[in-house]
Amino acid sequence: MTKPSDHAAQCGAELIVKNLVAHGVTHVFGIPGAKVDRLFDALVDSPIETVVxxxxQNAAFIAGGLGRLxxxxxxAxxxxxxxASNFVTGLATANSEGDPVLAIGGAVKLADRLKLTHQTMDTVSLFKPITKYSVEITNPLAISEVMANAFRFAESGRPGASFVSTPMDVLSMxxxxxxxADRAVPKSGTAAAEAIxxxxxxxxxxxxPVVLLGLLASRPDVAEAVRAFVATTGVPVVGTYQAAGAVSHELVDRFGGRVGLFRNQHGDQLLHEADVVVTVGYNPVEYDPxxxxxxxxxxxxxxxxxxxxLDNAFVPVVELVGEIPPTVKALAKEAGKLARAPELEAILEGYKAARSGALRDARSTSNTAVHPLQIVRELEQIVTPDVTLCLDMGTFHIWLARYLLSFRARQVLISNGQQTMGVGLPWGIAASLVNPAQKVISISGDGGFMMSSMELETAVRLKCNLIHMVWIDQAYNMVEMQEKKKYGRGSGVDFGPIDFAMYAEACGAKGITVTSADGVGKALKxxxxxxxxxxxxxxxxxxxxHLLMKPLAQLGETSAAA
Incomplete structure (x- = not known):
């Protein structure tokens, strides 16, 4: 007598959950509804924690932060x-930032897909342009195939987003x-020896020679290889905003700062003077070539x-395609110690002097507001290697990206691909879940904070070990800054005040308002x-x-490199 199949009693939703468990998923984030409630019900009987x-959009942000870390x-x-359509910004952000995410969206019954019925939407087509993989499960026998491939697309190669549509009736079949979904993806190995x-x-x-680090360089295994490369060769190194933390403290003398947005940094000058640039894990979306x-x-x-x-301004003469850590290590071994160029050493010294001088001399012109670099000075005392920093989008993130150093891979999470507002607090929640014993600081402007501030209640419910700092000026300041440069005035950027300390208390969090640099330090402590x-x-x-956009005097338009 043959035994019944072990799989026969399970429905589609239960098989999806089994694939999630097999892949090591510990949390899912989202909001239920009638078309997907069978999946939420199946999660109750699993070891996975469901975070409502x-x-x-914030569910996708949190999932993206978890993926990056x-x-x-x-x-989600x-x-x-x-x-499902509320996932759009979160998945577009993850795909641009190289953050692995799997989003599962409910759908109407298969027979209703072409009808004008309640909540019908072609979400697969909606997500195709902004994900690596977007499909619908049309048969329960395809569930494991789709789930396994969704994870593979999200995590392999240059990571990004996957979207899976789950029709209501398929979940119950x-x-x-x-x-x-428990199959490991084979590694591609080191780049070709002849290319190295x-x-x-x-x-x-x-x-x-100069090294330009991109977002994948801040991955811990890549950062380790990068540090060995810089230590061996001695080359100057700069990074995009997303590469923060890839260079260790021991190599800070080789670091020329971060580049992005405006071409006026000492790191830009290093790249400008270079005759050979080695890009590591760099994506043009981070900083236009x-x-x-x-x-x-x-x-x-x-x-x-x-x-x-390829880009008209980004055409490599040699491409080393393969697993980045062993490739970088192999190139370091082959290249050996390289001679230091006096011109580049002078730029490195100039960067250090300019940064320390700006931090030392920063003073506010207001009696009730604080200069950005005064806040950076206070954060320097608090953001130790065991503290993760999650930055939202706004003018504040330029000040922080340029002046606040970090020496741990993935210690700082920054968005510079889609430059998405609202990511700071959700990423902070993700970082708290990954390392609950460590403190997390997330930072946003008052504009960006209100795009995801409702998740403060989620952070309270999860007992997140989180400090969220709101920089207040009652305007969409980064937009205003650029408008003033172009048109001499701002437009469409102003909004009213909110008592954020009271808002925090209303959500069950602790709220603190400060109005001085000394107050910032005391509040952080x-x-x-x-x-x-x-x-x-x-x-x-x-x-x-305006100083953020001021041209660097030494940076010309004609390179000294021949």
């Missing part, structure tokens, strides 16, 4: 129609199929897990000793914002 969020896809779930040899020859013949590679005079060696997406979420509200003096 206050908005689906762990390398494993974070999972929403119901059909507007529930019998699903007699094995789990497939060619790149090493270019480096040995270079007079002014036409900004840093002005006249295309320098040769580019590109090291990445995938072939470069006090918040470090408080259990659970704390909101620190700081009025900021942005009168020096």
């Amino acid at each position: 969020t206050r908005h689906e 762990t390398g494993k896809a974070g999972v 779930i929403a119901t059909s129609g507007p529930g 019998p699903a007699d199929a094995p789990v497939l 040899a060619e790149a090493a020859k270019l480096l040995k013949n270079a007079r002014r 036409w900004l840093w590679n002005v006249n295309d005079a320098r040769k580019i060696i590109n090291i990445d897990i995938v072939a470069a997406e 006090a918040a470090m000793d408080i259990e659970g979420p704390v909101v620190i509200a700081v009025p900021v003096d942005y009168s020096q914002n």
